[in-house]
Amino acid sequence: MDVLIYLIPISIFLGAVGLAGFLYTLRSRQYDDPEGDAQRILTGEWDDRPKPD
Amino acid sequence: MTHAPISACPACNAAPMAQNLADTEHMAGHILLNVPTVHCAVCISSIEKTLNAMDGVKEARVNLTLRRATIDTTRPMDVQVFIQALDQIGYPAYELDASLLGQSAMEQTARRLLTRLAVSGFAMMNVMLLSVAVWSGAQGITRDMFHWISALIAVPATLYAAYPFFANAWGALRGRVLNMDVPISLAILLALGTSIYETSLSGEHAYFDAAISLTFFLLAGRYLDHRTRSIARSAAQELSALEVTKAVIRQDGQDITVPVSQVQVGDTVILRPGARMPLDGVVIQGQSEIDRSILTGETRPEFVTNGSELRAGEVNLTGPLELRATAVGQDTSLAKISQLVAIAESGRSKYTSIADKAAQLYAPGVHILSALSFLGWYLYSQDLRMSLNIAAAVLIITCPCALGLAVPAVTTAVSGRLFKKGLLIKSATAIERLAQVDTVVFDKTGTLTDGDLTLIDLPPATAEQLQISHTLARSSAHPLAQALAGALAAQGVAEIQLDQIHEHPGYGVSAFYQGQQVRMGRAEWIGATPRDHTATWVQIGDDILEFAFADQMRGGAADLITDLQQAGIDVQILSGDGLAPVSRVAAALGVTKYHAHRTPETKAAHIAQLQAQGRHVLMIGDGLNDTAALTSAHVSISPATALDAARVASDVVFLGQRLDSLIGVIALSKTAQRRIRENFQLASLYNVLAVPVAIAGFATPLIAALAMSLSSITVTLNALRMK
Numbered sequence: 001m002d003v004l005i006y007l008i009p010i011s012i013f014l015g016a017v018g019l020a021g022f023l024y025t026l027r028s029r030q031y032d033d034p035e036g037d038a039q040r041i042l043t044g045e046w047d048d049r050p051k052p053d
Numbered sequence: 054m055t056h057a058p059i060s061a062c063p064a065c066n067a068a069p070m071a072q073n074l075a076d077t078e079h080m081a082g083h084i085l086l087n088v089p090t091v092h093c094a095v096c097i098s099s100i101e102k103t104l105n106a107m108d109g110v111k112e113a114r115v116n117l118t119l120r121r122a123t124i125d126t127t128r129p130m131d132v133q134v135f136i137q138a139l140d141q142i143g144y145p146a147y148e149l150d151a152s153l154l155g156q157s158a159m160e161q162t163a164r165r166l167l168t169r170l171a172v173s174g175f176a177m178m179n180v181m182l183l184s185v186a187v188w189s190g191a192q193g194i195t196r197d198m199f200h201w202i203s204a205l206i207a208v209p210a211t212l213y214a215a216y217p218f219f220a221n222a223w224g225a226l227r228g229r230v231l232n233m234d235v236p237i238s239l240a241i242l243l244a245l246g247t248s249i250y251e252t253s254l255s256g257e258h259a260y261f262d263a264a265i266s267l268t269f270f271l272l273a274g275r276y277l278d279h280r281t282r283s284i285a286r287s288a289a290q291e292l293s294a295l296e297v298t299k300a301v302i303r304q305d306g307q308d309i310t311v312p313v314s315q316v317q318v319g320d321t322v323i324l325r326p327g328a329r330m331p332l333d334g335v336v337i338q339g340q341s342e343i344d345r346s347i348l349t350g351e352t353r354p355e356f357v358t359n360g361s362e363l364r365a366g367e368v369n370l371t372g373p374l375e376l377r378a379t380a381v382g383q384d385t386s387l388a389k390i391s392q393l394v395a396i397a398e399s400g401r402s403k404y405t406s407i408a409d410k411a412a413q414l415y416a417p418g419v420h421i422l423s424a425l426s427f428l429g430w431y432l433y434s435q436d437l438r439m440s441l442n443i444a445a446a447v448l449i450i451t452c453p454c455a456l457g458l459a460v461p462a463v464t465t466a467v468s469g470r471l472f473k474k475g476l477l478i479k480s481a482t483a484i485e486r487l488a489q490v491d492t493v494v495f496d497k498t499g500t501l502t503d504g505d506l507t508l509i510d511l512p513p514a515t516a517e518q519l520q521i522s523h524t525l526a527r528s529s530a531h532p533l534a535q536a537l538a539g540a541l542a543a544q545g546v547a548e549i550q551l552d553q554i555h556e557h558p559g560y561g562v563s564a565f566y567q568g569q570q571v572r573m574g575r576a577e578w579i580g581a582t583p584r585d586h587t588a589t590w591v592q593i594g595d596d597i598l599e600f601a602f603a604d605q606m607r608g609g610a611a612d613l614i615t616d617l618q619q620a621g622i623d624v625q626i627l628s629g630d631g632l633a634p635v636s637r638v639a640a641a642l643g644v645t646k647y648h649a650h651r652t653p654e655t656k657a658a659h660i661a662q663l664q665a666q667g668r669h670v671l672m673i674g675d676g677l678n679d680t681a682a683l684t685s686a687h688v689s690i691s692p693a694t695a696l697d698a699a700r701v702a703s704d705v706v707f708l709g710q711r712l713d714s715l716i717g718v719i720a721l722s723k724t725a726q727r728r729i730r731e732n733f734q735l736a737s738l739y740n741v742l743a744v745p746v747a748i749a750g751f752a753t754p755l756i757a758a759l760a761m762s763l764s765s766i767t768v769t770l771n772a773l774r775m776k
Contacts, residue, residue: 004195008202012179019175026167036117039094 084124084132086146088139089693089708091120096144103142104135122146166276169214173269176210177262181758184262188755193255200252200259207261208245215241215268217275231416233457239420240448241267247445250438258442263449263757270454270765278461281468281478300331303375316381324374326530326558330367334376336360340559341372342531342575346498348677349629349652352506352604353587354533356559356575366677371531372558406482407729408460415456423447426748439750446752450743455764459732462772467725470775475708476718477693483704485729486688487722489669493617494660494682496674497628497638500692502604503710506533506587508540512598520549521566522591522598525573528554529562533589534573537600561589569594586633603637609713614642616716623668627651627659629678657681671719675699690715728775732768739764 025031091100097115104113104124111125124135132148139146183199191199215238222238225231244264252259300313303321313331316322322334326341342354345367354370357363363376427444431437468478478484495501511519523546526538551564551571561574572592576583579590581597591598617624626647628635639647648659660682663670672679672686675695680702683689689703700706707714743760746752 008183011182012206015175015179019171022171023168026164026171031167033116033118036097036115039097039117042094043098 084126084130084135084148086122086124086132086135086139086148087120088115088122088144088146089120090144091115091117091122099142100139100144103138107134107138163276163279166217166272166279169217170269170272170276172210173214173265173272176206176214177265177269180207180262180265184754184758187259188753196257197252197255200248200261203259203261204249204252207265208249211241211245211264211268214265214272218268218271231420233412233416236416236419236448236451237267237271237457240264240445240451243445244449247441251442254438258754260445260449260754260757263754263761266758266761267449267454270761271457274454274457274461277458277465281461281465301325313381316378318378318381320378322376322378324363324369324376326369326371326373328369330363330365330369332365332378333380334363334378336363336374337377338375339372340557341374342370342559344368344370344532346630346676351630352498352502352634353631354531356577358559371529371556406460406485407726407733408456411456411459411733419448419451422451422744422748429748430750443747443750443752446747446750446757447744449757450747450752450760451740454761455736455739455768456733458765458768458772459736460729462769463725463728463732463775466772466775467721470721471705471718474714474718476714477706477708478704479706480704483688484722484725486669486704487671487719488726490622490671490688490719492623492625492663492668493671493673494625494627494663494686495644496672496676496679496682497626497635498604498630499675499695500673500679501607501610501626501638501642501712503607505605506536506602507605508537509601509603511544512600514596514598516546517549518591518593518596518598519544519546521551521571521593522546522573522600524548524551525554525562525564525571525591526589528564529556529573531561531589533587533602534562536602537589566593584633586631586637603634606638606641608711609716611642613712613715614644617719618643620719622719627656627682629656629676651678653678653681657685660685672703673715674703724775728772732771735767735771736764 030037088100091097097117100115100122101113104110104122109126109128109130111127113122113124115122122139136146136148180203183203187196187199218234218237218241221232221234225235241264244260244267248259248261248264251257299310300316301308301310301323302316303309303323308323316332321337322332324330336357336359338359340356340358343357343363344354345364346352348364348366357374362379363374423444426447427440430440430443434440464481464484467484471478480486514522519541523538523541526534526541527548528551529535549566551566554562554564556562557574557578560578561572563570563572565571571594572579573589576588576590579592579597581590581592581599584599584601586601586603588599588601591600614624624644624646626635626639626642626644628647628649629651630649632649635647635649639645651659656679660670660672664685664687669687672683672689673691674683674689675692676699679691680699683691683699683702688705690705690707691699691703693700693706693708695703695706705718739760743752743756746756
């Protein structure tokens with residue numbers, strides 16, 4: 001059962017990575033316009049920020 | 054949460070303040086537009102391309118979810134430029150007042166809820182993994198270690214994530230009331246407390262997983278609820294932000310535009326043709342016709358001249374008018390209507406939602422049950438530790454999480470569907486109240502009809518006479534003349550040469566045809582007998598032609614009424630217009646109960662009388678004369694084109710020109726109502742099954758987790774059947 005010493009921290013770490021990822025998407029406003037993002041993916045136009053000058 | 058640091062030197066604070074100032078200046082070039090018709094990828098890119106190509110635009114972006122365009126400009130710019138540009142490519146746009154929307158605060162609350170949800174979700178997954186090991190039979194020191202790790206994750210995560218419940222419960226207790234959050238907080242805290250105590254004694258059962266998953270499910274319900282409400286609220290605020298009221302006043306021979314609030318009694322107000330009266334006033338110069346349909350529902354324009362009184366909300370049609378303001382602000386006839394609304398509001402019984410009723414039953418019941426099982430077990434066994442464990446198990450198993458999800462899951466599903474149809478739900482209980490409707494009362498002008506006029510049929514006339522009428526009509530800006538010109542052009546009538554065309558504001562148009570005078574205008578001016586319906590008259594020599602008009606039906610009105618009548622709902626029409634136009638519309642739509650010449654007071658009284666008979670009335674109206682009736686009805690709907698006051702008074706607002714978007718709304722709300730009831734029954738069923746187990750002392754953390762997850766999932770799936 002010694003393997004638990006590694007496995008438990010690893011599983012918690014992986015969970016924490018997921019949590020951090022979600023918080024990042026939340027802060028970078030990726031949930032502000034879900035419908036629009038679903039439509040925008042269909043157009044071939046440049047749609048990224050910041051826009052290149 | 055951010056705290057302003059206490060600074061030793063005041064000057065240090067000046068820099069960020071200057072920064073704030075710079076930010077607000079930047080905000081001057083920040084424009085929000087409401088674009089209700091945007092719906093696809095092509096719309097997004099064409100709107101963004103148009104706006105981005107415009108001079109002075111730094112960036113424009115469309116938010117499809119909110120049907121909104123945000124424009125950042127490099128310098129302060131006039132909003133009208135953008136509205137016109139969008140109008141040209143076929144998207145009507147309306148200005149939004151960013152400060153009125155207050156969306157940042159709402160977004161922040163939503164984001165905080167989501168963060169708490171994410172933290173509790175993360176903690177729940179990890180604790181569940183550890184719990185599975187315990188349930189599958191971990192013993193002795195391994196079990197203790199798993200419990201301690203669970204505690205390490207669950208305790209801080211729960212305290213953080215469940216903070217909104219604790220805060221609400223504390224607020225309720227201080228106000229000496231019980232709400233749903235009190236049993237929730239108690240269950241969470243008791244579960245954590247007994248679990249830590251049990252773990253420290255190397256006990257077998259710990260409820261860390263229950264505490265954290267309870268928090269997770271409840272937060273999910275809370276988040277859905279918040280989202281539905283914030284969409285509804287922002288939609289309502291968005292609409293009130295649309296109305297910009299300004300007045301033109303003449304001061305020292307100069308015309309200046311000022312906000313209505315700055316106009317004083319006695320000021321000279323200039324009203325151009327086509328403009329809406331911003332206040333009450335008396336005409337001191339000029340003649341014109343006015344359209345007061347929004348106030349009274351009358352479709353026939355009325356003649357005004359020196360000394361005529363005009364009320365706020367009426368529209369000037371033909372000639373420019375100079376008026377003396379007689380009442381402003383709270384004294385206008387608008388304010389009198391809002392008094393009526395206030396009376397109607399106080400007369401309306403407060404509706405208690407199903408969720409509130411359930412909470413009133415549930416909250417005390419759970420506490421009593423839990424306390425009784427504690428007492429019972431303590432008296433029976435004298436074992437404090439075991440009795441406390443059982444009391445905690447009862448509190449957890451009664452599981453308010455299914456109850457917490459029961460309503461929000463359904464309302465989210467329904468509001469989403471209604472939003473797709475173009476309906477905005479403003480009131481949280483509107484869907485429940487819609488489900489009870491058995492009588493629908495329509496306003497006519499502006500609701501069943503769209504305010505535009507159409508020619509009923511051509512009078513017997515020669516081709517030459519029709520051509521003269523066409524040219525006369527073409528030369529006037531009066532809405533009746535415009536409608537006539539359009540109708541004649543559609544019939545293929547050509548125009549003819551006329552001389553000395555002259556418009557007489559308030560009366561009509563005159564001209565000469567081959568040396569003979571021809572006139573078009575009001576019956577009194579032409580010398581004809583006025584009739585009850587709307588008409589314009591043309592005089593050519595001794596011949597007098599009557600062109601009668603009817604207001605045009607809003608698209609889908611007939612379909613909606615047929616649908617309602619087939620559903621067994623009583624349909625009535627209440628209008629302020631004359632009997633002839635009302636009966637014509639009623640006949641066209643197949644409505645047998647209609648009432649004409651109604652004032653705002655009698656409309657409200659009619660609704661109140663129906664309600665007193667025990668009916669649940671849905672009022673659909675748009676005018677100022679409807680606001681009191683809208684308020685006194687059980688539930689009310691108004692079109693987005695309605696005046697501010699009417700939209701504020703109603704529970705649901707529909708976008709777009711057509712009425713058939715309302716088809717099936719009542720049926721949908723009935724389904725929603727049924728789902729909510731089913732959800733409560735399901736949640737109760739789980740309680741009925743699980744609570745005896747808990748009271749008997751057989752509850753294990755596994756049973757608690759199963760009951761909780763299964764009931765939450767069934768309730769959510771049941772709600773999703775709405776789609």
